[in-house]
Amino acid sequence: MHIDVLTLFPEMISGAFNSSIIKKAHEKEKFSYNLVNFREYADNKHQKVDDYPYGGGAGMVLTPQPVFDAVEAVTKEKALNPRIILMCPQGEPYNQKKAEELAKEDHLVFICGHYEGYDERIREHLVTDEISIGDFVLTGGELGAMVVVDSVVRLLPDVLGNEESAPEDSFSTGLLEHPHYTRPSDFRGMKVPEVLLSGHHANIVGWRKIESLKRTYERRKDLLDLQTLSDEDQKILNEFKNKNI
The missing domain is CATH 3.40.1280.10 (SPOUT methyltransferase, trefoil knot domain)
Structure with missing residues (x-):
């Protein structure tokens, strides 16, 4: 380019x-x-x-x-x-x-x-x-x-160090990005969610999807109107809504 x-x-x-x-x-x-x-x-x-x-x-x-x-x-x-x-x-x-x-x-x-x-x-x-x-x-x-x-x-090929970085950015999936944590796992009593320390890839992916939906619902509901949500995603959103009633 x-x-x-x-x-x-x-x-x-x-x-x-x-x-x-x-x-x-x-x-x-x-x-x-x-x-x-x-x-x-x-x-x-x-x-x-x-x-x-x-x-x-x-x-x-x-x-x-x-x-x-x-x-x-x-x-x-x-x-x-x-x-x-x-x-x-x-x-x-x-x-x-x-x-x-x-x-x-x-x-x-x-x-x-x-x-x-x-x-x-x-x-x-x-x-x-x-x-x-x-x-x-x-x-x-x-x-x-x-x-x-x-x-x-930053979206051009091989510009970012990790090829997975750009596709997972906020808005690239249509949703806001999930929270991130790094070392130490316990900082002044504030702890990293246990699921991220588990090494269980599927559970981590599931947690990140839930947190992404939650963050989008809390901060940018307008983005959800543009998405085609799966039944599972809609179930998760309904739980968020019910907690806020």
């Missing part, structure tokens, strides 16, 4: 690409990336990339020319159909399913805006996806883009 990030502030993003799992993935050539300051593509004397909105109103709007030219420059020698992603509050709410979808692509291009917004022609004629990481507004799209990049890169 190759990732291009179009931004007016590449320094905001470079640190994340040079840290932790993303850095290791890049060093192992699991993906490549390029940070592009699209101000360099402005065709005016002062490299201006924004202007006042037609019709009046507060703030400044990113003009289409620098963004179009920058995207065309980074895509002309890459895959024929890259995913061109606009980070914006009006976009599709981001989730794990979308991360898994994007992780199958060969080329992702992120457009990170600033100021009041984008010229609508960027949305209508350039991008393939609009993504929002939540119902709030940031000063720019850089932080949102890094959230998406991090969640996608």
Whole structure:
């Protein structure tokens, strides 16, 4: 996979690409990336990339020319159909399913805006996806883009140390992940559940499934409405509900 990030502030993003799992993935050539300051593509004397909105109103709007030219420059020698992603509050709410979808692509291009917004022609004629990481507004799209990049890169083959890590993550199964424990087994009187110390694999799997259902029921009931539950799962949920009556 190759990732291009179009931004007016590449320094905001470079640190994340040079840290932790993303850095290791890049060093192992699991993906490549390029940070592009699209101000360099402005065709005016002062490299201006924004202007006042037609019709009046507060703030400044990113003009289409620098963004179009920058995207065309980074895509002309890459895959024929890259995913061109606009980070914006009006976009599709981001989730794990979308991360898994994007992780199958060969080329992702992120457009990170600033100021009041984008010229609508960027949305209508350039991008393939609009993504929002939540119902709030940031000063720019850089932080949102890094959230998406991090969640996608970790899903690429051989990026995580354990191949079972990603499939068991919260949301990957449609449910929240079960609790985790490690040594010591008794910390200040707080003990690890006995089943995890038993070495009985089937019992551990069953416990984790019950705890995953319980945590989802307690914290994100909305996720359960999207699941096709087995009779056994529904029986477990009914027990949780009866205890809360």
